[in-house]
């Protein structure tokens with residue numbers, strides 16, 4: 455009773471002062487809930503401030519996205535392959551997701567940019583791996599530069615939400631791509647590229663990681679350098695979202711083909727590195743870390759080559775002697791887009807002889823379809839190549855070469871490629887998401903149908919506001 459009386463007296467004495475204290479705090483930004491944050495959100499005098507003060511702040515979830523370039527979805531159905539991939543098999547069994555469609559064109563740079571923007575290449579602006587460069591004047595350059603992307607990506611939205619970002623060797627990342635950035639770029643694919651990457655990476659990061667990991671991230675070093683560097687940045691810098699890109703599986707699929715011994719051995723090495731990443735991050739023991747394992751396209755083996763640019767040379771639209779051009783087929787291997795040269799009088803116009811070009815190409819390369827005025831063309835133009843005047847569609851046996859020397863059409867012993875229409879099941883790839891140790895119960899509203907869905911899942915897990923297709927400032 456005496457205690458209750460004392461308590462009431464204390465309340466009467468201090469009560470008004472307690473109210474004053476809370477209102478004096480309320481004139482400043484005092485708390486921003488980690489999981490409900492919005493840009494510039496503040497609590498002001500007019501708002502209730504005592505409720506957030508009494509709540510304990512929730513932990514910001516973290517996310518790693520690992521891309522294994524060139525993982526065909528058909529491997530998932532093959533026990534012979536999956537039995538040798540114990541770490542990936544276990545991860546897949548604990549995760550949401552599975553087989554997904556890629557985008558058009560089904561190439562590395564367009565697809566990786568679709569993963570982190572949620573939209574098609576025709577919208578985000580990375581329409582191929584390389585710039586349109588018929589005479590190789592760019593010395594084999596790829597679309598390395600982040601400034602070519604037209605819409606916001608997951609990093610833009612993460613940064614707006616005050617999250618920290620990191621990336622290792624992600625395609626199209628030269629520039630202000632992430633807070634801890636080691637971009638993919640090369641000049642001659644030699645050790646001489648080291649200084650170039652160091653100059654373009656976040657200052658000092660490449661050197662620091664090389665000393666920790668024991669090997670540098672370079673075009674000429676393997677997945678171990680890239681995945682271990684991603685792991686080290688995650689451990690040392692504590693970013694909220696980390697992108698890691700690995701290349702060896704794709705390289706060996708191109709060289710030796712899907713199901714080849716070399717490619718499968720490379721996949722086993724990737725599996726072991728995934729196991730290391732999972733173990734060292736204690737992924738399965740914590741509930742605040744998510745991991746997405748995704749790939750960009752599948753593979754198939756084509757046995758014929760078509761060279762439609764030879765026909766444009768014959769028609770006078772490409773002049774190999776003077777190195778000038780008005781029209782050119784930009785090929786992705788399994789599709790090609792007829793584009794005009796925006797710097798020539800003729801190239802700015804509509805191609806003058808589409809009907810005769812269609813006849814010549816379809817006759818020269820049996821199996822190729824030429825689309826320019828139908829719904830197939832309109833869909834491809836919008837989603838893959840907005841400046842296209844016609845699209846070549848191939849079947850599964852024909853590789854469309856961009857070169858203008860060599861035979862118009864010929865047989866080949868086998869080219870292991872991608873870049874074919876995303877409707878081909880061989881181009882299907884993988885997207886898996888694991889959301890902490892309670893992953894099975896984590897409610898995810900994003901559907902796992904396309905590599906583009908990586909964006910939605912990532913935004914949901916990080917609990918940040920993202921808007922697909924929003925233009926960059």
Ligand SMILES: [Zn+2]
Nearest residue numbers: 523524562750
């Ligand atoms: Zn790729």
